[in-house]
Amino acid sequence: MEVKEPGRKIPLVGSLEGIMTVFKHSLMKPVTVQYPEEKEYTPDRFRFRIFLKLDDCVGCTLCEQVCPNKSIKMETVKRENPRNKRMIYPDVNFGTCTVCRNCEEICPTDAIYLTHVFETSRTKNSFLYSPEELSKPEDEVVK
């Protein structure tokens, strides 16, 4: 293979090219998204936050079994629901959830599902969502 030797350029031409490149960049649009004021574009199928319909959940524990990193644990909730006699519902730890959507796929009653909500930052030192918290919208969850 032949290596191409860099030819001798006229002095200052390379510098001027660099200067022009820098100047052209100053006319481009900035890529910064100023997050709280303006939201970044999210695709239609973007999913993050898991929601739970308490009335539909039958407590089959399939979501707990299918969760690859054991983010879902079943939890007892004292609640009248004729379809859920054992009164167990899933809770989700978003600290370890990888949003693989296996729980949503396997759920026989479509009780557990993912949405595009992604602003789950909180001041508590835990990302564990209890079943009641999973059924509430994100604003009403105590953070």
Place this chain on the structure above:
Amino acid sequence: MSLLSRTYSIFSILGYYASTFITYLIDSIILLLVAAVAIILTIYFFRKYMARVQLRIGPNRVGKYGTLQLIADALKLMGKESILPRLRDDLPYKVAPILVFTGLMIAFSLLPYGSFFWIGDVFISNSGVGIILLFAVLAIMPIGELLAGISSHNKYSLTGALRSVAKDISFEVPMMISVLAIVVMASARTPESLNIASVVSSEILPYGILQPLGLFVFYIGMIARASYSPFDMGESESELVSGYSTEYSGMRFGLFYVGMFGTILLGSFIVSLFYLGGYNGPYQWNLGLIYLLIKAVVVIVISFTVWLTMPRIRIDKFVNLGWKYLFPISVINLILAGFLTLYLGW
């Protein structure tokens, strides 16, 4: 009418000496304030421009579009504790930043700024030997940097100061020779060829077109005088922590910072006055200041683009550049200027 005579006419009741004193005092204070605001605007513009080059937004939180960010920074610097090194040389350590700032401000007061509608000619001093005075005052600032480096008792400061002195020595001579070429050309057109105002008004064709080599050398000289990249040997951020200003904190550091950006502003004024036609143009009795400002802003944009493009060159390479390239180029430019003046009568 000029700014001076307007102020004088207000205070003329007080008699000659008192009114002259008060006139110069008030005009100097006005100049100080205007120059400080202009420097703050320059710093703001630099931060915005650098951000846009790097595809960022830049300061945008304090005030609308971040306009008050620099004032907030200045207040922060004033409120900070000044930490002094224990083994410092006390007097030079404290004098150095003041020397840099004072030299800069005196240099600002020596320039003519053209005229503006009602105010008339804007100048503080109209000395007959303004050019010599200007470059003599500009030579004060390196002394401040040297004092800062030596008195800090810090190896980084000392190395930075020595580098900055080596840099100053190697570019000042070519710069002064290219100024001499301007004086040579101006002397054929005006009897007062050392007065900045008459030099500027003698530019029928801007000297930058007649002496492109001189413009090149002088512009590189002004970059080196303001000591920003590619010639920021005095600071050498990546090698010497912060060069001669390593041991400075609080407002003393702020004065060095202001000195640097002020020199960029001053340099762009000088380049546009000497080489780009200054305040000459149609309706210059009303719009002269505007013309000068537009030219200065263009030069500032070019300076900042150069700053953001170039990496720092090594100190020995810069000394080579100064003595082996810039010096002969400036001498050739001087000879060409003499030839054009004497034989072609341009």
